[in-house]
Amino acid sequence: MSRLSHSLSELFGKLDLLPHVGALEHFFSREQNIAMQGDQERHYRYIEALDALEFKAPPKSVPFEAILNHLKKQGVLRFEEIFEVLKVVRYFRFLRNQGYGGLIGEWMGTIVIPEGFEEIDEYFDVEGKFIESRDEELYRISQRIKAIKTEINDAIKRLLHTQKLSSYLVDTQIHYVGDEECLLVRGGFNHVLKGSVVGRTGAGYFYVAPDAVLKSKEQLRYVLQERDAALYEYAKRFSAKLSGFVPFIGFIDREFDRYDHYQARVLFARAHDYAIVKPSGDDAIVLEEFAHPALHNPKPVSLAFKGNLLLITGVNAGGKTMLLKSILSACAMAKYLIPMRLNAHKSRIGSFKRIEAVIDDPQNVGNDISTFAGRMVQFAHLFEHKSALIGVDEIELGTDSDEAAALFAIVLDELIKRGQKIVVTTHHKRLAALMADRDDVELLAALYDEERRVPTYEFLHGVIGKSYAFETAARYGINPAILTRARALYGENHEKLSVLIERGSELERDLKRKNKEADERLEAIRAEQNALKEARENLRSDLERERNRLRAEYDAAIREAKAAAKEHDQAAIHRQLNRAQAKLPKVEVPKIAEPEKIVYEVGQTVKYRSQRGTVVSVGAKDAMIEVEGMRLRVKLADLKPSGNLPKKPKVTVTSQVEQKSGLKLDLHGLRGEEACEKMDKFLSDALLQGFDEVLIYHGIGTGKLAYAVKEFLKAHPSVKSFADAPAHMGGFGAKVVRL
Structure with a gap:
């Protein structure tokens, strides 16, 4: 029920996500684009809030675009179109009555249904049928219609039991052909039955509408026309009423679209135990137990890709392509808030403006282009964008691997400089060896079970994998004699060279890892030295405080000695002097000059926090200042002198309410x-x-x-x-x- 754009449909097709998206579409109430417009962060908050509630799915609905255009032209809507609007209004009224709190409750509070909808709503039942019994004239007409139809059925039943007609009847049932009551008879019926033939069967029988009920049918047609005229008057009245609600109908149509996006994702996730992941602010990709929806009984993927380039190498048919698709699929589903299977609490998926998948072979008869030339066209297109996630499968496809390695090493470097994040698969080692020494490049190798001669669909981080071409060929039935000759032609030196490339790359990365660990340890030692310096300074501060304390006690003892001297108590004088001398620190403490006391005057311009005002009155510890017509009592310590600024015109506001601030x-x-x-x-x-x-x-x-x-x-x-x-x-x- 969703409408995918061409580019999005192409991307989902390359990533094998179309069946998964199709399963999500069944939960939508109306047809719309699966990509939500606007702030994804805001959408995620509402999805999260809705997921915490219990609610029933909305009714199937259609967009109101055609209905709104009809109302704007003062047209008359059909009852089916009127009920489409009523369905949505009824559903939002139901949600409001649930008394939800939080974000959803606030949202429902903004949807205020105008008065007047109830007048229309009461004429339709839950299935959208017009309730004719609410109008006395329509009820009378419906009763007449029932009576005439009963009369017609009784007349035809009497014909069925006529002795003359019994030999021509094929069966004793009343048949309906185009709303006409008919009898099914054999040829020659015209001798005993007058009527018009309205149809014929393959066996040569005739459907005949008897003339005996023509008068009753004529009456029925007249009454039905009368009923249709009365119903049309109601449709015209309802349409005129709805024309006054066009802005509200447009508003509720947009809100229902938005709610439909949220509820479809929540119910789809609940039905399959999926998680909805919000893209993070950076470009790191951390997947934990991710399962691609296209695989049956998949082996969950767990990886952390925080660099700029991820090179996946190793065995053929070992899952490299599927790993690439899994990484891009997880990012695409997070970008559009599509539920997926993974451990959301341990996963983090970055935010990307675009996601590009270079996966299929571009060569075909229609475009008259080679595989490699097609790949060059695809790569030229990648340079048009920035901040994109790019996946390239078998990057050296279609040309010599040595030349391609040199070319693509430079191409990838330029793409990285443009802010692209890239995932590449290859079964050649040249490119991996050229890029392996970079700090922003990460390696993954597909593992192979040499004993069982099968891929394990597992990946080892930090190494270049072997392609296992001969082993794969043997697994798929190539004659051992052919493989023996191929190994001999390939040569022992080439085999050793491949092993050296793999081991050399691994050793180089291991050396860089150890250097990084050494740098981290050195940084930790420096941090420890800084902590020791800080502790030493703290000890010095403590010592200074202790000296000041002793000086204060000494001064107190001197004051006591002076008091004793006034009393001419020589023993007390010597005792206090000795006590003071014992507490006197050996190092003299420099005197600290007291800060100059600021005296504020009435009318002086001062600064209080981030505002400027004028002093109205000054007390011992506080002052009254005037700021933009407001008077505040503040502490003197919170004031600072300010240059004399031109006074602003004073604004006086009179109010019956006592105001202390304004x-x-x-x-x-x-x-x-x-x-x-x-x-x-x-x-x-x-x-x-x-x-x-x-x-x-x-x-x-x-x-x-x-x-x-x-x-x-x-x-x-x-x-x-x-x-x-x-x-x-x-x-x-x-x-x-x-x-």
Whole structure:
């Protein structure tokens, strides 16, 4: 039921994801593009919130595009089209009545169904059938229709039991051909039955509509026309009513599209025990127990790819291509929030603007191009993009491996410089050997069970794998004599060279790993030295504090000795002097000059935190300052002198509500989430500055912003109360908040 763009369909086809996406499509209520527009982070929050709730799936629906166009042209909708709108309205009304909390509850609170829908809704049952019994005239007409149809059936049944006609009847049933009641008779019936032939069977029998019921059928047609006219009047009345709700119908159509995306993913994940992974902010790819949906009983993939290039080498038919597809598939499904099978708690998938898969062989008769030339066209296309994830299968396909290794080493280096992250598979070793010494290159080798001569579909990190071409050929039935001759032709020296390449690359990477470990240990030693220096400085500070303490005790003893001297007590004088001398530190402590005391005067311009104001009055420890028409009492220690600035014109606001601050916040033009963030910071600042009453402007508008402000203030722990502002301060478009 979804509509995939051509590029997305092509990518999913290359990655074998189309059946998986098709399974997800069955959970959608209406046909739409599977890729959600807008902020994926926001979509994930709503999906996560919906997954925490129990809900029933929405009814199958159609987009309202044609319905809206018809209403805008003042057209008359069919009852089926009217019921499509009612289905969606009924479902959202059901969700609102569930009383959900959190993000979904807030969302449902924004969907306010206009008055007038109930008038239309009451005329349709749960299956969308018009309830004719609600109209007295229509009910009377329906009763007449039933009576006429009964009369027609009774007349035909009487004919069925006529003695003259019995020999011509094929059966004794009433048949319907194009809503016409007919009898099935043999040839020659015209001698005993008058009527019109409306059909014929393959066996040569005739469907005949008897003339005996023509009068009743004529009456029925007249009554049905009368019924259709009455129903049309209702359709016209309902359509005129809905024309006034065109903006709301467009709004609820978009909201249902969005909700359909969320519920389909949640129900699909629940049905198959899948996980939905949100792309992370970086480009690291960490997969834990990922299973590609195209495989039956797959071996789960676990890997960490944090560099710029991942080279997958090793045995043929060992799972290299499927590993590449698994990496790209996991990233594609995370990009579009498609459920998948993996351990979400231990996995992290980066965010990529584009995902490119160079997998298929580009050669075909239609494009008249060679394999290698086609690959060059594909690579030229890759240089058009930045910040993409690229997967290339069998990169040296179609040309000499030695030349290709040199060429693609430079091509890959240039792509990496453009910010691309690349996964490459190859069964040749030249390219891997050329790229293995880079810090941003990671190696994976497909493992092979030499004893059983089968691939294990497992991968070893940090080494270049062997292709095992001869072993693979033997496994698939190539004659051993042919393989013996092939090994001899290949030569022992080539075999040794391959082994040296593999081992040399492994040793080089091992050496780099050890150097890195040594650097880390050296850094740890330096950190330990810095910690020792810091500890030594702390000890010096402690020693200085202890000296100051002893100096204070010495001064106290001297003061006691002076007091004893005034009393002419010689023994007490000597005793206090000796005590002071014993506590005197050996090292003199330099005296610290006391900071100069700042004296503030009335009218002086001062700075208080990030604001500038004027001193109104000065006390012993605090002062009254005026900031933009507001008076605050603050501590002298929190003030700083400021240059004399030109005074701003004073604004006086008169209010019936006692105001201690006059601090204001304007939320006009903001969305609900943005307004809540601004109010949270605004109230925190107000509390820190000592305000106990503030004013918040939100306007009237549609009422959504006012509702969001009211709900936020109800839940805020520091808000004592709030009420609509007086008329001269904003009225219903503002709130006076007491803290």
